[in-house]
Amino acid sequence: MSNEPRIWTLQDFEIGKALGKGKFGHVYLAREKRTHYIVALKMLSKRQLLESRMERQLRREIEIQSHLKHPNILRLFGYFWDEKRIYLILEYAPNGELFNELRIERKFSEPKSANYIEQVINALMCLHENNIIHRDIKPENLLNSCGVIKISDFGWSVHAPTTRRKTLCGTLDYLPPEMVCREEYDEFIDHWALGVLTYEFLVGEPPFESREPRETYRRIEGLQYNVPSHISEEARDFISKLLKRNPYERMSLEEALEHPWLVKHRNSMV
Numbered sequence: 718m719s720n721e722p723r724i725w726t727l728q729d730f731e732i733g734k735a736l737g738k739g740k741f742g743h744v745y746l747a748r749e750k751r752t753h754y755i756v757a758l759k760m761l762s763k764r765q766l767l768e769s770r771m772e773r774q775l776r777r778e779i780e781i782q783s784h785l786k787h788p789n790i791l792r793l794f795g796y797f798w799d800e801k802r803i804y805l806i807l808e809y810a811p812n813g814e815l816f817n818e819l820r821i822e823r824k825f826s827e828p829k830s831a832n833y834i835e836q837v838i839n840a841l842m843c844l845h846e847n848n849i850i851h852r853d854i855k856p857e858n859l860l861n862s863c864g865v866i867k868i869s870d871f872g873w874s875v876h877a878p879t880t881r882r883k884t885l886c887g888t889l890d891y892l893p894p895e896m897v898c899r900e901e902y903d904e905f906i907d908h909w910a911l912g913v914l915t916y917e918f919l920v921g922e923p924p925f926e927s928r929e930p931r932e933t934y935r936r937i938e939g940l941q942y943n944v945p946s947h948i949s950e951e952a953r954d955f956i957s958k959l960l961k962r963n964p965y966e967r968m969s970l971e972e973a974l975e976h977p978w979l980v981k982h983r984n985s986m987v
């Protein structure tokens with residue numbers, strides 16, 4: 718997709734199979750007719766967005782994602798609208814959501830987990846350098862494109878710091894204590910989510926998962942999680958240095974990249 722801005726319409730694309738469904742619409746495989754470039758076309762209902770007062774959040778998503786160019790961040794090439802829908806022209810990730818990959822494999826090996834986590838860290842460094850907090854790092858928002866992990870869905874991203882309350886929807890498992898306790902928060906909430914993500918890759922379920930939301934909150938606030946014995950000491954230490962109650966005691970992204978767990982597997986992946 719060339720970089721110069723142009724006015725796109727639905728007639729510029731041949732629409733293929735459905736790739737996914739979300740609260741406000743669907744994502745379809747699509748091919749741009751002139752260049753045959755393959756994209757993922759997200760089609761969102763204007764009515765549902767307005768009824769849910771999500772138009773400002775969608776504007777923020779477009780503003781943030783359209784300006785980010787990084788190999789581990791899903792590209793937003795452009796957008797357009799018609800009478801009923803808003804369309805986002807997104808990079809297509811051929812291997813789909815990491816969420817499905819993880820459910821099929823149940824849990825990832827340590828080398829695979831370390832490789833994926835390192836790519837997520839690289840994406841987060843780009844976001845934080847641009848003063849952006851993602852706020853929704855989880856397997857559902859990570860896509861796999863031939864082994865290259867892409868952070869997608871910037872619907873909850875904001876500029877740091879903020880006390881803006883994220884209306885809780887979807888999983889609670891990734892919420893950090895400072896959000897559970899309604900405190901001001903900053904980019905270090907993404908560091909916490911990185912620790913939760915690492916645990917879920919290695920164990921197959923998030924560390925604080927409980928049947929009742931109240932119990933999940935209690936376990937998050939109390940940092941009550943167990944690491945199975947099959948997890949290596951290095952991975953255990955990596956997780957523990959991110960799941961800290963005090964956001965400023967959490968390992969920096971630079972320290973995470975140099976942590977023995979990532980260094981060990983980076984050399985083995987060569």
Ligand SMILES: Cc1cc(Cn2cc(-c3c(Cl)cnc4nc(-c5cn(C)nc5C)[nH]c34)cn2)no1
Nearest residue numbers: 736737738739742743744757809810811812813
């Ligand atoms: C609405 C709505 C749905 C979603 C979640 N979602 C994301 C995608 C998606 C995107 Cl944006 C880009 N590339 C994708 N590749 C796949 C895919 C590939 N395979 C083999 N299987 C799938 C699925 N999905 C992609 C689809 N849904 N966000 O907002």
